Amino acid sequence: MSRISLKHLRQMKVAQEKIAVLTAYDASFSYALEQAGVDILLVGDSLGMVIQGQESTVPVSVDDIIYHTANVIRGSDKLFVIADMPFMSYANPDQAIKNAARLMAEGGAQMVKLEGGAVIIETVKQLTARGIPVCGHLGLLPQSVHRLGGYIVQGRETAAAEELIADAISLQEAGADMLVLECVPATLGAVVSKQLDIPVIGIGAGSDCDGQVLVVYDMLGLTPGKRPRFSHDFLADTGSIQSAIASYVKSVKSGAFPNAEQQF
Ligand SMILES: Nc1nc(=O)c2c([nH]1)NC[C@@H]1CN(c3ccc(C(=O)N[C@@H](CCC(=O)O)C(=O)O)cc3)CN21
Ligand SMILES: CC(C)C(=O)C(=O)O
Numbered sequence: 685m686s687r688i689s690l691k692h693l694r695q696m697k698v699a700q701e702k703i704a705v706l707t708a709y710d711a712s713f714s715y716a717l718e719q720a721g722v723d724i725l726l727v728g729d730s731l732g733m734v735i736q737g738q739e740s741t742v743p744v745s746v747d748d749i750i751y752h753t754a755n756v757i758r759g760s761d762k763l764f765v766i767a768d769m770p771f772m773s774y775a776n777p778d779q780a781i782k783n784a785a786r787l788m789a790e791g792g793a794q795m796v797k798l799e800g801g802a803v804i805i806e807t808v809k810q811l812t813a814r815g816i817p818v819c820g821h822l823g824l825l826p827q828s829v830h831r832l833g834g835y836i837v838q839g840r841e842t843a844a845a846e847e848l849i850a851d852a853i854s855l856q857e858a859g860a861d862m863l864v865l866e867c868v869p870a871t872l873g874a875v876v877s878k879q880l881d882i883p884v885i886g887i888g889a890g891s892d893c894d895g896q897v898l899v900v901y902d903m904l905g906l907t908p909g910k911r912p913r914f915s916h917d918f919l920a921d922t923g924s925i926q927s928a929i930a931s932y933v934k935s936v937k938s939g940a941f942p943n944a945e946q947q948f
């Protein structure tokens with residue numbers, strides 16, 4: 685039980701030390717990411733797209749996340765590991781409790797991540813009351829891509845930005861210990877990070893978030909097709925996977941990533 689604690693992550697926010705997060709899906713990457721100084725691993729449901737070749741994250745199952753989380757856990761000794769709760773695995777609080785318990789007990793995750801705002805507040809209360817650490821996820825919600833009509837920047841209008849800020853506060857009050865903010869204007873990322881006491885990890889949410897996360901294959905230039913504007917190919921700059929990851933960590937810690945072109 686010597687993995688990085690939530691208390692340590694909260695202290696990093698207070699000390700304004702940026703938190704470097706990457707996705708991981710297997711033991712070999714988990715080991716490499718720990719060696720390179722990453723703080724948190726996210727077993728993202730992005731695995732549906734980058735591992736399984738699906739068109740969205742919607743088809744990912746709880747069993748898929750458990751399998752990959754268990755592999756990631758075996759590859760690292762110290763890193764804090766968050767597992768995504770898949771589409772509809774938290775449709776009501778009872779289902780959420782049952783599935784989150786599996787991600788922790790069978791997968792070994794330290795925290796679970798759920799997409800959404802007001803609609804999941806009761807669920808977050810019930811999970812955290814039972815000792816399950818929760819990471820929220822606001823902004824672009826990939827599990828809602830069929831309603832959103834694409835992977836489009838969120839929170840551009842004042843009303844949407846205000847709703848997002850209110851949701852972020854509600855999640856913190858419901859007991860969430862971390863928040864991922866995806867694809868929102870950098871100004872909104874800055875406001876949310878400042879307003880909350882819990883660490884806010886951005887992906888396409890600007891350089892003022894408390895930390896940054898990317899899909900590991902995106903930052904190695906492996907993802908086929910057009911990569912999101914907020915990502916960067918660190919392997920092209922460096923030449924080895926280990927040095928690319930180390931360069932990402934250094935760039936997040938120094939505030940050099942994301943730069944003006946890598947945010948909205
Ligand atoms: N490989 C991969 N990387 C990711 O970051 C990722 C996944 N998969 N799968 C799940 C979601 C989907 N994500 C995405 C995918 C594409 C864009 C994208 O292309 N966004 C446009 C912005 C469009 C606009 O201006 O509104 C961009 O140019 O970056 C954003 C997030 C983030 N997540
Ligand atoms: C992109 C991150 C935040 C994620 O949710 C995932 O990898 O599934």
Ligand SMILES: [Mg+2]
Pocket residue numbers: 728729730741768826
């Ligand atoms: Mg996800």
